[in-house]
Amino acid sequence: KAGVTQTPRYLIKTRGQQVTLSCSPISGHRSVSWYQQTPGQGLQFLFEYFSETQRNKGNFPGRFSGRQFSNSRSEMNVSTLELGDSALYLCASSLAGGNGFGDLIATSNTGELFFGEGSRLTVL
Amino acid sequence: AQSVSQHNHHVILSEAASLELGCNYSYGGTVNLFWYVQYPGQHLQLLLKYFSGDPLVKGIKGFEAEFIKSKFSFNLRKPSVQWSDTAEYFCALEGRGSTLGRLYFGRGTQLTVWP
Numbered sequence: 416k417a418g419v420t421q422t423p424r425y426l427i428k429t430r431g432q433q434v435t436l437s438c439s440p441i442s443g444h445r446s447v448s449w450y451q452q453t454p455g456q457g458l459q460f461l462f463e464y465f466s467e468t469q470r471n472k473g474n475f476p477g478r479f480s481g482r483q484f485s486n487s488r489s490e491m492n493v494s495t496l497e498l499g500d501s502a503l504y505l506c507a508s509s510l511a512g513g514n515g516f517g518d519l520i521a522t523s524n525t526g527e528l529f530f531g532e533g534s535r536l537t538v539l
Numbered sequence: 540a541q542s543v544s545q546h547n548h549h550v551i552l553s554e555a556a557s558l559e560l561g562c563n564y565s566y567g568g569t570v571n572l573f574w575y576v577q578y579p580g581q582h583l584q585l586l587l588k589y590f591s592g593d594p595l596v597k598g599i600k601g602f603e604a605e606f607i608k609s610k611f612s613f614n615l616r617k618p619s620v621q622w623s624d625t626a627e628y629f630c631a632l633e634g635r636g637s638t639l640g641r642l643y644f645g646r647g648t649q650l651t652v653w654p
Contacts, residue, residue: 418582448641458629458644471641505583527573528642530583 419531421506427537433494436534440487440508447489452503496538503533541566543630545645553653560615560648562630569635572613578626622654
């Protein structure tokens with residue numbers, strides 16, 4: 416089955432602009448999480464969504480936002496771009512997080528993550 | 540505070556050498572532990588995971604890891620590496636029942652294997 420798909424794969428923006436990145440999870444996966452990967456900081460958690468609800472958020476400024484649609488696809492947005500936002504943005508999807516009947520289980524863990532290839536953002 | 544430490548930033552080995560990558564974590568509760576691998580030009584993928592039970596877990600491509608609770612460690616091992624094992628390796632933890640939807644990753648260890 417198809418893996419996690421992220422678009423665009425590469426993009427270049429200038430400071431002050433905004434960007435929207437898209438992620439299509441593996442079919443049937445309802446949990447989508449986002450990570451920022453940089454050489455200096457490694458993998459930093461941005462946020463996680465399940466059934467269109469943000470369940471967890473990392474320590475990033477409010478310029479970073481996201482959402483999830485009813486088909487589990489997710490987008491993240493970064494406004495007022497700064498040079499330091501240059502990074503590889505990874506999306507990951509997971510089966511865990513629900514009971515299979517559409518109910519949100521608050522204490523259910525993510526389990527194994529399936530990552531996309533990432534969107535490489537360069538801010539000039 | 541929860542964290543994952545990988546002691547080696549870059550490891551260089553010759554083929555057939557044995558490998559051990561260190562991973563220690565800090566978390567005030569029960570954890571699930573993972574090793575992920577990122578081959579050059581490819582996406583991150585799961586190498587192995589520990590949830591409960593036998594603390595020695597086996598993963599793909601001959602890798603194994605041992606969970607030692609008393610040492611808060613989850614070291615990755617392989618008896619004989621191959622050139623194709625050249626990749627970046629990440630240790631990660633998930634707080635069971637509490638850090639919902641979030642994995643904490645180590646900074647990664649770049650493994651280079653010379654043929």
